[in-house]
Amino acid sequence: MKANRERVFGLAALAAIIFFVLGMAGNALAAERHYWIKAEEVQWDFMPSWPLNLMDGSDMTGDIFTDPNAFSGAKGRIYTKAAYRQYTEGFEQLIDGAFAPSREPGAPNEHMGITGPAIRAVVGDTIVVHFKNETSIDTSVHPHGVLYDKTGEGAPYIDNCNPGDPGCDPAGPGDVVPPGGEHIYVWGVPDRAGPGPNDASSIVWPYHAHTPETASTNAGLIGPIVIYRPNAVGFDASGAIVTRFREFFTLFTIFNENASALFDANFPNGVPKRVDPDEFEESNLMHGMNGLLWGNNTGYNMQAGEKVRWYIMAMGTEVDMHTAHWHGVTLLRNGHREDVTGIFPATTATLEMLTDNPGKWMFHCHVNDHLDAGMMTTFTIR
Numbered sequence: 001m002k003a004n005r006e007r008v009f010g011l012a013a014l015a016a017i018i019f020f021v022l023g024m025a026g027n028a029l030a031a032e033r034h035y036w037i038k039a040e041e042v043q044w045d046f047m048p049s050w051p052l053n054l055m056d057g058s059d060m061t062g063d064i065f066t067d068p069n070a071f072s073g074a075k076g077r078i079y080t081k082a083a084y085r086q087y088t089e090g091f092e093q094l095i096d097g098a099f100a101p102s103r104e105p106g107a108p109n110e111h112m113g114i115t116g117p118a119i120r121a122v123v124g125d126t127i128v129v130h131f132k133n134e135t136s137i138d139t140s141v142h143p144h145g146v147l148y149d150k151t152g153e154g155a156p157y158i159d160n161c162n163p164g165d166p167g168c169d170p171a172g173p174g175d176v177v178p179p180g181g182e183h184i185y186v187w188g189v190p191d192r193a194g195p196g197p198n199d200a201s202s203i204v205w206p207y208h209a210h211t212p213e214t215a216s217t218n219a220g221l222i223g224p225i226v227i228y229r230p231n232a233v234g235f236d237a238s239g240a241i242v243t244r245f246r247e248f249f250t251l252f253t254i255f256n257e258n259a260s261a262l263f264d265a266n267f268p269n270g271v272p273k274r275v276d277p278d279e280f281e282e283s284n285l286m287h288g289m290n291g292l293l294w295g296n297n298t299g300y301n302m303q304a305g306e307k308v309r310w311y312i313m314a315m316g317t318e319v320d321m322h323t324a325h326w327h328g329v330t331l332l333r334n335g336h337r338e339d340v341t342g343i344f345p346a347t348t349a350t351l352e353m354l355t356d357n358p359g360k361w362m363f364h365c366h367v368n369d370h371l372d373a374g375m376m377t378t379f380t381i382r
């Protein structure tokens with residue numbers, strides 16, 4: 001009995017030492033990844049090329065979605081929107097703004113449009129988002145997939161008291177960040193936040209405002225989180241993640257400006273009088289890829305033979321069932337071959353593209369109503 005107990009104790013001690021050593025190794029590799037992100041208001045142009053349609057060269061004058069003179073009360077193509085933008089440490093300098101150098105033609109994230117910056121981490125890391133709200137609306141950062149406690153959830157609802165009790169407030173720390181406010185969100189990245197057994201070596205999750213969810217995402221507050229398997233990436237001298245493949249992000253959504261938290265900013269006098277309410281409402285549905293219409297979502301450039309990964313996201317309501325279609329190529333989604341991939345609101349897809357067919361190719365949503373409203377662009381394999 002005694003010998004047996006000693007052997008059990010010995011095995012337990014050995015296991016403890018192994019776990020300790022593995023834990024140390026894990027800690028040595030794991031990193032805290034700090035992101036400095038502001039929510040900002042922007043004058044967003046859904047179609048900078050207007051009136052020129054970059055897909056077919058046509059003149060879009062009279063188009064109810066983009067022409068402010070299409071009918072009395074039409075807004076046209078420019079709206080006040082909110083967007084997540086990335087800064088250097090301490091909010092010193094904009095490095096990822098809508099009109100900052102990093103999103104100019106030729107920049108790696110030129111194509112990201114209104115979509116927020118990519119928050120990247122490796123399984124085992126911890127993500128720290130230093131968030132500042134510089135918009136005029138309440139907002140938050142609610143992540144999908146990663147591990148958080150109640151201060152990292154970014155969503156106000158009654159989750160820590162009884163409804164109706166005195167002092168019972170749905171908004172805990174970070175659930176609602178008011179205009180001018182700040183919050184630090186800390187998110188763990190355990191295995192369950194990373195790629196599953198059948199996933200590629202990386203996986204994309206959305207993050208978005210949740211204050212409330214519909215109004216703040218229609219305002220524009222959405223971005224991607226990418227989690228990599230530890231062996232899938234390298235690191236530069238500063239410890240930043242370096243991928244062995246080119247990455248593109250596309251958010252398919254119909255921004256409903258009628259339901260945006262910034263509706264009042266866009267229509268200070270409310271719904272214009274003497275307009276057809278149906279036409280008005282329809283004209284404020286902006287069928288964008290990264291918030292851009294009719295070929296204006298530019299920057300999808302790659303080399304033939306290059307490894308390319310696409311992260312596709314959707315957001316919105318029941319009309320936001322999108323079928324992303326790439327002409328000229330095929331892709332793998334979790335081992336299945338596709339050239340069209342389907343997504344629903346808040347779902348995502350990670351695809352590996354076979355860049356075997358050089359050319360300038362159409363990339364669009366295959367839903368007829370969305371195609372007709374401009375949800376299309378091109379990508380180029382050189």
Ligand SMILES: [Cu+2]
Binds near residue numbers: 252322323366367370
């Ligand atoms: Cu669509």
